[in-house]
Amino acid sequence: MEWANDGKSKGGVLAHLERLEIQVNRSHKNLEDPQRAQAVEHALRIKIHKLRRLRDELRSEVKRRQARVRASIANEEPDQTQEIGEQEVAERRQENVKAILQAYRFTGLSGKLTSRGVCVCISTAFEGNLLDSYFIDLVLQKPLWIHHHSIPIFIPLEEISAKYLQTNIQRFLFCLCEYLNAYAGRKYQADRLQSDFAAYLARPLQRNPLCNLLSFTYKVELRGQLFLFCARLLYKDLTTTLPTDVTITYPETDALPPSWEEQRASHENLFFTKPLHQAFTSFARKGEKLDVTQV
Structure with a gap:
């Protein structure tokens, strides 16, 4: 237990x-x-x-x-x-320039689109003769501006741009064409005078780069008498190929006979109304002899 x-x-x-x-x-x-x-x-x-x-x-x-x-x-x-608005404006300007170039492609105005905008080529001509061409590269932004150009420095490009480039591109191009074609026409006349009528000049032709001021002395023989006329042609309107002021003087001290005074006045009228080389051709058609002898 x-x-x-x-x-x-x-x-x-x-x-x-x-x-x-x-x-x-x-x-x-x-x-x-x-x-x-x-x-x-x-x-x-x-x-x-x-x-x-x-x-x-x-x-x-x-x-x-x-x-x-x-x-x-x-x-x-x-x-x-604003960006969309500027883009639309640039596109509209581009379409406007394209329409202008297409509509006036036969007038010497052509161009092609670039990554920046459009490059416009202005081809000049006078009396059916194709002369120099110039280009202007436009950037189609706001504001519209010129990237490059080959316009001669004496053409008032800045003045034309200030007036029309931002407001009327068509007017800008047409105005520039007027200036360039008028300059090319005046230069063509001066070149023709020197090449075709050099023997008729008593002294070398004097001209400024814009070719809107020409001075020359030429010889004319009529009825066996030889006279020298000094001509001064001024083109105040830079968009024209005809002078606005014509002055023909007789360098000799003796007074001109009345018949020669009429010829001097007739020459002034021809220089006002005809291109320079055509005026010299008209002298010969009227029976006046342009003397080719050396003075």
Whole structure:
């Protein structure tokens, strides 16, 4: 019985100790769980606080960016509208220039489109003779401007551009054609006088680069008498090939006979109404002899 009691008591003690240990462990576990839960809850609260703070910061950043976007759109819309408007204007100008070049391709005005705009070629002519050609490279932007050109420096390109380039491209090109063709015509007449009638000149022809002021002395023989006439032709209108002022004088001190005064006046009228080389041809047709002897 004692052994049994001892075993029983041992078993009971051990079981009790085991139960106590389990209870202690459970108690410790129960004590640890609230602490762990509290620690986890504290950590979660900190994390939630950080997340809420980050959320608020993100909301503020979103609002700031939205405000910047709205301000940017408000500022860019007029620019985009202006850019679209400028592009439309450039396209319309390009189409206008193309139409002008196509409509007047037989008048010496031609051209081709470039990456910047259009390059216009102006071919000059006089009395059916093709003369020099010039080009002008236009940039079809706002404002319209000239990139390159071969227009002679004495042609008033700046003045023509200031008047018509921004307001009437067709008028600008036509006005430039008038100046260039008139210059080419005056130069052609002066060249013909020097080449075809050089022997009739008592002194070399004098002319300025624009060929709007010509001075020369020529010899005329009529009824066996030889006279020298000094001619001065002024072209005030730079878009014409006929002079606006003609002065013919007799360099000798003796007065001209009445018949020669009539010839002098007749020559002035011819220079007013005919190109220079045609006027000299008319002298011969009227029976006047242009003397080719050296004076």
